[in-house]
Amino acid sequence: MxxxxxxxxxxxxxxxxxxxxxxxxxxxxxxxxxxxxxxxxxxxxxxxxxxxxxxxxxGFTDSHSHVYQTFIKGPLDNLIITDWLVRLFKFEDAMTDEDYYYATLLSCLSAMRFGTTTINEMGGWEHLDATLQAFEDAGIRTTFGISTTDIPENEVTPIISVEEALKRSEIVYEKTHGRNHGLMKASVAPAGLPAVSGKMAVALKNWANERGLIYHTHLGEGKMETERVAKEYGLNGEAEALQQLGVLDEHTLLAHSIWLSDHELDIIAESKAVPVHCPNTNMKISDGIPKIAQMLQRGIPVAMGCDGEASSGTKDMVREGKAGSYLQKAITLDPTVMDAGTTFKMMTINGAKALGYDDLGEIKEGYQAxxxxxxxxxxxxxxxxxxxxxxxxxxxxxxxxxxxxxxxxxxxxxxxxQNFDEQYIISKCNDMIHRLNVRTGYVKESD
Ligand SMILES: [Zn+2]
Incomplete structure (x- = not known):
């Protein structure tokens, strides 16, 4: 030994x-x-x-991620979320197995270079084997679920039935859970209520509970979409809707959690669900500012995530933590909010616990190193x-x-x-990204 x-x-x-x-x-x-x-x-x-x-x-825990987006950083600049989503799906469609493999590898390696050791990924069903292979080859700790939707938000949203979502979840579970010496775990990851029916949310939550898996979703990210969901459910917001559906508990991770009433913050506190603060995305695509200070006051163990690089621009958790801390200090006019200790806990132990680990996220004898x-x-x-x-x-x-x-x-x-030739990966990915930009028509061959 x-x-x-x-x-x-x-x-x-x-x-x-x-x-x-x-x-x-x-x-x-x-x-x-x-x-x-x-x-x-x-x-x-x-x-x-x-x-x-x-x-x-x-090691840092990136509690909300879409790693393949590292190949689509530039073309999605300066778009509002609805237009951003449409263009995102167009690029996803144009990406090959090899694109997914190298995008995933590139993003995992840059995250690891910046100190991230765990990624909670909301990934895609297409190119699944190439994606999972890249996570395994990178050797990063991963919780992986596929983004599923059954309500079309636009003409290009890939929708599937509840039965198909369950079938795919079973396949993801078999291919992922316990893989790479236990470094990989499966999850369910319905995209979020604007694009997910109550029926799908409940079915996936029950399915995850039976296997002890987490439920990872977006919550209250876009203002207009949140208002639409609230109206459809006859409630005040998406968190109230999730509570009514019975999917909020300590095994539920809620990316963004921006457009929430104070009553919904109480609901989340009581449920022990974990919001994931993704400040760079919230600022760059103009989502809004979540009430993180009020969540922390209620004892909610908020985690942090870099989200996809097409919306945040980075896989650097230190920059994410700094942005989140500064944003809360500014919006609350209170410089004591999200001090460095609190912020690093959000970047480490809070995420590790939310993902179901009781021996990760602290430097302690007996804990995973x-x-x-x-x-x-x-x-x-x-x-x-x-x-x-x-x-x-x-x-x-x-x-x-x-x-x-x-x-x-x-x-x-x-x-x-270690174990990879960084220059080779940079050069290979640069060529692949350029070819993808040309294929999708956003860059000319001669550029
Ligand atoms: Zn996301």
Whole structure:
């Protein structure tokens, strides 16, 4: 049994916004021992990593994602959500198996490069095998469900019956759950009530409950769509509708959760469902600003997500956390909201728990070894040994991440992805994206 001995890491205490210098022994995929001094001689064969000047954080959990969108970042700029969706579906249609494989791989690797160790993916049914293979090859922890809809929001929405949604969910479950040494889990992921009937929502929730899986959906993202759903149900909003359908509980993740009444915040608090804050998307495609401060006041364990890059532009959880924190401080006129400790918990333990893990999201003996080390002394902007946690969030980006472990496996070292030739992937994906842009008519061959 080999493993890693990380010496002199400054482990973040997110409650006190302080750090504690410790050695960390990782073996068999877990944090085996954390102590002031661990002698290498006691553990023959371990690889020693000197983490002097490194801030140690749990790996980040991106709790709402559509990774394949990394190939469609540019063509969807400056569109409102309804037009954005139509163009998104046009690009999805034009993407091949190979596009899905490389888009998924590219997005997973850039997320991991920035410290993300878990992705909660709402993916597509088409090109499923290529997508799942890319998640497995990237080696990132993944919860995967397919986006399903049975109400057409526009002329290009791919709709299916409830029976077909259940059939597909069964196939996804068989192909995904427990795959890659248990790093992959299945979920159900109905897109959201504007495009999902009550019948489909209830059927998928029951099906997920029978298998102990999470229910991952969008909630209250677009103002107009939310108003339409509220009118159809004769209620005040989508959260009230989900409560009436019986799908809100601690195994439900609610991406965005913007257009909610205060009463609906109470409903969510009582249900223990977990909203996922995706601030970059909310700002870039002008969705609006969720009431995160009021959620946190009610004790709701909000998680964070980078969403798809066609709407957020990034898979960098540090930039996502910073954007979310600043946005809430501005809208509430209260600088104490979403302090660095709260924000990093939203980026780590809150997401891990929401995805059903009780041994992930903290640097603790016996927990799964998903770990981020940030070099705080090779970047001029991060200088201040006494305020490292706040400094990383407010002054840093994911580029400061130096080393990443997923389940005790070394994935990033010295800011470089291990096991892949980054330059080859960049060059290959650049060519593929250009060909996709030409195929869809948004770029000319000669451009
Ligand atoms: Zn989304």
């Amino acid at each position: 080999n493993g890693f001995l990380i010496q002199n890491a400054d482990i973040a205490d997110l409650d006190r916004l302080k750090t504690n210098t410790r050695d960390i022994l990782i073996r068999d995929g877990r944090f085996e021992k954390i102590a002031g001094k661990i002698d290498k001689k006691d553990y023959p064969g371990v690889t020693v990593i000197d983490a002097h000047n490194m801030l140690a954080l749990p 998903d770990l981020v080390l940030v070099n705080m002394e090779d970047d001029l902007s991060l200088t201040d040994r006494d305020h490292r946690i706040g400094n990383l969030l407010y002054a840093g980006t994911g580029h400061a991440v130096d080393t990443v472990f997923v389940a005790g496996e070394l994935k990033v070292r010295n800011k470089k992805i």
